[in-house]
Amino acid sequence: MDNFDDIESAKSHHHLMKRPPVDIEFSDLTYSVPHGPNGSKIILRSVSGLFRSGELTAILGPSGAGKSTLINVLAGYRCGDARGSIMVNSKPRDMKSFRKMCRYIMQEDLLQPSLTVMESMKISTDLKLGHTITDDIKLETIESILEMLRLTKAKNTLMENLSGGERKRLSIALELVNNPPVIFLDEPTTGLDDLSSTQCVSLLKELAHGGRTIICSIHTPSARIFAMFSHIYIVAEGQCMFSGVGQDMVPYLSSIGLNCPKHFNPADFMIEVCSREYGDFSEKMSSSVDNGKCLRWHKDNSETRKPIVRRASQYDTVSKHHYDFSSSGWSQFKVLLRRMAIQHKRNIAYLLFKFFMYTFIGFVVGGMFFQFGNDGSRTLYNYGFMFITIIVFMYTPLMPVLLKFPHEVQLLKREYFNRWYGLNAYFCALTCSQLPAQLILSSVYIVITYFLTNQPLEWDRMLKFYVICVMVSLSSESLAYALSSQLNVTNSVFLGPCLACPMMLLSSFGLGYKEEEIPALIRLGMSLSYLRYGVEGLVMSVYGNGRARLDCPKSEDYCDLRDPSALFDTVGMSEVSYGKSLTLLCLMFIAFKVTSYAMLRWRLSTNPSLLLKLGFVGRFIKAHFNIPR
Ligand SMILES: Nc1ncnc2c1ncn2[C@@H]1O[C@H](COP(=O)(O)OP(=O)(O)OP(=O)(O)O)[C@@H](O)[C@H]1O
Numbered sequence: 245m246d247n248f249d250d251i252e253s254a255k256s257h258h259h260l261m262k263r264p265p266v267d268i269e270f271s272d273l274t275y276s277v278p279h280g281p282n283g284s285k286i287i288l289r290s291v292s293g294l295f296r297s298g299e300l301t302a303i304l305g306p307s308g309a310g311k312s313t314l315i316n317v318l319a320g321y322r323c324g325d326a327r328g329s330i331m332v333n334s335k336p337r338d339m340k341s342f343r344k345m346c347r348y349i350m351q352e353d354l355l356q357p358s359l360t361v362m363e364s365m366k367i368s369t370d371l372k373l374g375h376t377i378t379d380d381i382k383l384e385t386i387e388s389i390l391e392m393l394r395l396t397k398a399k400n401t402l403m404e405n406l407s408g409g410e411r412k413r414l415s416i417a418l419e420l421v422n423n424p425p426v427i428f429l430d431e432p433t434t435g436l437d438d439l440s441s442t443q444c445v446s447l448l449k450e451l452a453h454g455g456r457t458i459i460c461s462i463h464t465p466s467a468r469i470f471a472m473f474s475h476i477y478i479v480a481e482g483q484c485m486f487s488g489v490g491q492d493m494v495p496y497l498s499s500i501g502l503n504c505p506k507h508f509n510p511a512d513f514m515i516e517v518c519s520r521e522y523g524d525f526s527e528k529m530s531s532s533v534d535n536g537k538c539l540r541w542h543k544d545n546s547e548t549r550k551p552i553v554r555r556a557s558q559y560d561t562v563s564k565h566h567y568d569f570s571s572s573g574w575s576q577f578k579v580l581l582r583r584m585a586i587q588h589k590r591n592i593a594y595l596l597f598k599f600f601m602y603t604f605i606g607f608v609v610g611g612m613f614f615q616f617g618n619d620g621s622r623t624l625y626n627y628g629f630m631f632i633t634i635i636v637f638m639y640t641p642l643m644p645v646l647l648k649f650p651h652e653v654q655l656l657k658r659e660y661f662n663r664w665y666g667l668n669a670y671f672c673a674l675t676c677s678q679l680p681a682q683l684i685l686s687s688v689y690i691v692i693t694y695f696l697t698n699q700p701l702e703w704d705r706m707l708k709f710y711v712i713c714v715m716v717s718l719s720s721e722s723l724a725y726a727l728s729s730q731l732n733v734t735n736s737v738f739l740g741p742c743l744a745c746p747m748m749l750l751s752s753f754g755l756g757y758k759e760e761e762i763p764a765l766i767r768l769g770m771s772l773s774y775l776r777y778g779v780e781g782l783v784m785s786v787y788g789n790g791r792a793r794l795d796c797p798k799s800e801d802y803c804d805l806r807d808p809s810a811l812f813d814t815v816g817m818s819e820v821s822y823g824k825s826l827t828l829l830c831l832m833f834i835a836f837k838v839t840s841y842a843m844l845r846w847r848l849s850t851n852p853s854l855l856l857k858l859g860f861v862g863r864f865i866k867a868h869f870n871i872p873r
Pocket residue numbers: 277278285287305306307308309310311312313314461463
């Protein structure tokens with residue numbers, strides 16, 4: 245088969261270099277999830293097992309048996325309510341160092357959109373190999389991995405145009421770049437045809453031969469694929485039904501009175517047994533392998549006929565390896581910024597659409613308040629223009645983030661978990677990547693409306709107006725990140741505008757009231773609405789700083805608000821200054837930014853959900869408000 249030749253030719257390369265052994269042993273592992281307001285559902289029931297380096301382990305079992313959960317818990321992706329012990333090289337798993345050496349390829353192929361295969365491989369190598377390795381070596385590594393995974397022909401294809409098999413292989417390729425010693429794969433062959441599945445598993449086998457610990461869950465493998473695994477671990481109903489070498493599965497089943505028919509795929513037979521097609525053998529099977537503790541069927545040392553036991557000195561070499569980030573935070577930031585810039589460039593149609601939308605809204609609003617800026621009889625209408633401008637700068641950056649970011653978080657979770665980069669670098673790159681478009685689009689709207697509505701053409705007033713609009717839009721964007729980093733799309737899109745409504749109302753509250761007439765609670769709400777500081781800032785930039793009395797058209801007998809101070813009294817802003825409003829707006833922006841960072845860190849954390857620690861209230865929120873973790 246071509247692929248075997250490819251693998252042979254690639255053996256000498258960096259990504260297939262031998263790795264020191266990492267053995268994973270778990271015992272009495274129990275995992276439950278909250279179920280209903282008070283209850284919990286046990287998914288893993290005191291299972292034990294040993295997954296050794298140099299072995300390709302398959303976790304098999306009927307659908308819903310707990311395979312993905314076992315992988316999630318072992319990889320540390322979900323720790324939730326897990327109890328029991330997980331040992332790595334005979335020492336309790338230290339999540340911090342374990343995460344540095346393990347990679348997790350999830351069932352869904354979460355790949356960054358709008359990048360070609362080559363671009364994503366380059367970004368992956370730049371992030372993972374850092375700048376200590378020359379570009380030539382990186383390119384060589386990429387070329388050989390792509391060749392090995394038969395992706396060379398697709399290297400200039402955009403991710404979204406790849407076939408299911410190619411996407412799966414690319415997910416593996418991206419993680420192979422820095423030669424991880426432990427790889428978890430959740431159903432790597434799902435969606436692949438027979439040939440692609442065989443090639444994928446033979447690649448994993450080759451990687452395992454290089455000393456890696458490769459653990460994957462798999463659905464009903466063909467007899468050929470089944471024979472490729474060095475270790476089979478069967479799970480059903482959250483318990484271990486068998487753990488050992490594939491060839492021993494038929495004798496094992498015979499030993500408990502279940503004879504696999506000739507010419508029957510042992511994996512299929514085992515799944516049928518676990519699905520109770522031949523009666524209930526679950527307890528018998530699970531107790532005969534001591535729920536995974538029994539090593540009788542494991543690959544043994546041919547001389548001693550005992551399971552292979554490693555020497556402590558072999559494990560020591562692992563700690564000498566450095567699996568830390570190869571690139572500095574600054575390099576990660578630059579690479580991520582480059583990636584986001586490419587994605588923006590590829591999405592130029594979306595940017596153009598936004599440009600036209602801002603232009604269109606600019607003309608609509610400018611037309612509605614045409615020439616009101618210096619008209620003493622229309623001062624309140626002009627105040628309305630400023631209020632609407634703030635609403636525009638609240639909604640336009642809010643909605644796209646609420647719609648897009650919940651999906652982006654999934655990608656972020658995968659890359660962050662697999663230690664492509666740190667959160668600080670990502671967060672800074674995300675903030676900076678949005679800024680140029682934000683500044684340009686804000687200018688488009690402001691230039692159109694400012695001139696159409698005939699606001700004072702003084703540089704300092706225009707600049708002040710611009711700064712307030714940009715700060716409101718950046719605050720709205722940060723608020724949207726804070727919400728959408730915790731919620732799914734449906735809830736984000738619902739909650740965002742719901743929160744915006746009271747803030748909008750509070751921003752213009754006070755019209756016609758004296759400050760002491762406003763109830764204390766509403767005054768508190770007003771002081772928490774960043775939109776209010778936005779409206780105040782715009783009013784002060786246009787009317788503050790000693791603006792002269794406005795023109796009063798001849799058609800009017802009397803213009804009661806032609807004096808700016810009369811407007812300040814009417815809208816309850818006589819005590820307001822531009823500097824104070826801008827400072828408070830900036831503080832609100834910082835508060836939103838810090839909140840969105842903290843929310844994101846919380847979302848990426850593998851610790852038990854904070855909500856679960858809150859007891860009943862937390863469980864209720866989690867169960868009924870679709871909080872994804
Ligand atoms: N958060 C959760 N809340 C409630 N039940 C859950 C949760 N996560 C998993 N389960 C349940 O736990 C069981 C095991 O799920 P898991 O995804 O591990 O199964 P699996 O063996 O990987 O299945 P499949 O092969 O179909 O992917 C299933 O019955 C599933 O419904």
